[in-house]
Amino acid sequence: MNLIPEPTKERLLTLMRLLEKNSPAAGRAAGKTAVTSAELEALTGWSSQTIRKDISCLGGCLGDESRGSPGKLGSNAGYTAENLVPLIKRALGLDHPRRFCIAGLGRLGSAYLNVRFFEAGEFELCAGFDTNVNRVEILKSPAPLYPAYKMEEVIRRFSIEIALLCVPGDAAQAVGERLAAAGIRGILNFAPVALNLPPELAVRNVNVADELRALAMKINV
Amino acid sequence: MNLIPEPTKERLLTLMRLLEKNSPAAGRAAGKTAVTSAELEALTGWSSQTIRKDISCLGGCLGDESRGSPGKLGSNAGYTAENLVPLIKRALGLDHPRRFCIAGLGRLGSAYLNVRFFEAGEFELCAGFDTNVNRVEILKSPAPLYPAYKMEEVIRRFSIEIALLCVPGDAAQAVGERLAAAGIRGILNFAPVALNLPPELAVRNVNVADELRALAMKINV
Incomplete structure (x- = not known):
């Protein structure tokens, strides 16, 4: 699946979200009516040619059992x-x-x-960590909470792949390094600092303060 | 200030953030030592020519009192x-x-x-709204909280410009329309839906679930 080009992956991700949530097709009876690439063009704004090409990539990524009906995809x-x-x-x-x-x-x-991301089964919250033991003990949580010193052990034990990094800015780099060393492969960084971590670790930044500034800049008179 | 091109604005915003938080320059004694465009190039990855050009835009946007020393900027x-x-x-x-x-x-x-965005004075939280009157009464908040039916009145009274939209997905479009009608000019949308609002209203989306999926996609084996 690494053969799918990055831009195609990004488009497929958006397309999937649109199909799940906003598409007229999703509202159809049982979703069984066909969607044409022209309809997908109207929905996404991308050319139907691009969409057909993107979708044709799916054929190459499927296991053998799905290869039986290649005609359907094209x-x-x-x-x-x-x-x-x-x-x-x-x-x-x-x-x-x-x-x-x-x-x-x-x-x-x-x-x-306590936020549920998507339907059951797509993402599984396995643990929460904090240096404040009091927080760890009193917070309500659907997953077990641990003091921060157990972080490496728990991440390894449960083969946790992704971390939401929600520590204060001045602790973010150090905690990011511990997560990396423990085997975390992707970090969603909410701390207001840029992380300097090994390149094989994927990082995405969510910075609400920056978003607020960008918005304020946009609405200037 | 509308004369600054959008890409320049975005770069200036990033540059400002780097200067405030991460730059070696920021750590210098009292920040009074000069930063060269070559140093800014190393910090941002943009060419020093781009940076000089971006910064030269600031000259055109300054008030008269600052025009006295144009040599400094270039x-x-x-x-x-x-x-x-x-x-x-x-x-x-x-x-x-x-x-x-x-x-x-x-x-x-x-x-x-209770999150403080930037230093005092840059953004001012003026109000919070919820349909659940119980929440409005018991939540701790540095700003007054109101039942949702007072939203339009409060936004107009305090000339509030920006809203963080944190309602559930199925209510987001309707609340977005009420905010627009009340005079809000920019919305930071945390609801997992695309808003369809008048084009003069600026919208930025923060979708953690989407970010999580994009991250998961990146770390595939």
Whole structure:
């Protein structure tokens, strides 16, 4: 699946989200009516040629059992939201549960303890960590919470892959390094600092303060 | 200030953030030592030519009292973090307090009630709203909280410009429309849906679930 180009992956991700949430096709009876690439063009703004090419990549990423009906993927008869979403999920590696943890259980981190991301099975919260033992003991959580010194041990024991980094800015780099050393492969960084970590570790930044500034800049008179 | 091109604005915003937080220059004694465009190049990865051009835009946006020393902005002697940050803030319209509110005080919205965005004076939380009157009464908050039916009245009374939209997905479009009608000019949308609002209203989306999927996609084997 590494053969799918990055831009195609990004488009497939967006397409999947649109099909799941906003598409007229998703509202159809049982979703079984075909969606044509022209309809997907109207939905996404990308050319139907691009969409057909992106979707044709899915063919190359499927296991043998799916290769039996290659005609369906390339045909003009269209796709159905019902068959397209699972195909995309599989090609992007989103079809098996990914384990994540939350490092830092302050206001934001503890808020995310109880947010459910997507339907059951896509992401699984396995642990939360904080240096404040009191927080660890009193917070309500669907997953077990641990004092920060147990972080490495718990991440390894449960093969946790992803971490939401919600610690204060001045602790973020050090905690990021501990997560990396413990085997975490992707970090969603909420701390307002740029992390300097090994390149094989994927990092995405969510910085609400920056977003607020960008918004303020946009609405200037 | 509308004459600054959008890409330049985005770069100036990033540059300001780097100067404030991460730059070696920021750590210098009292920040009074000059920073050269070559140093800024190393910090940002943009060419020193781009940086000089971006910074030269600040000259055109300054008030008369600052025009007295135009040589400083274009010279090779460098800038100081101390003078550059206020100049950028001013050019981007970030030098006066912007009033914002939070619509929806569930887990995420109430977490943001107590997050301080930047130093005092840049953003001012003026109000929080929720349909659940119980929440409005018991939540701890540095700003007054109101039942949702008072939203329009409060936004107009305090001339609130920006809203953090933290309501559930199925309520987001309707609340977004009410915010627009009440005079809100920018929305930071945390709800997992695309908003369809008048184009003059600026919207930025913060979707943690999408970020999580993008991260999972990146770390596939």
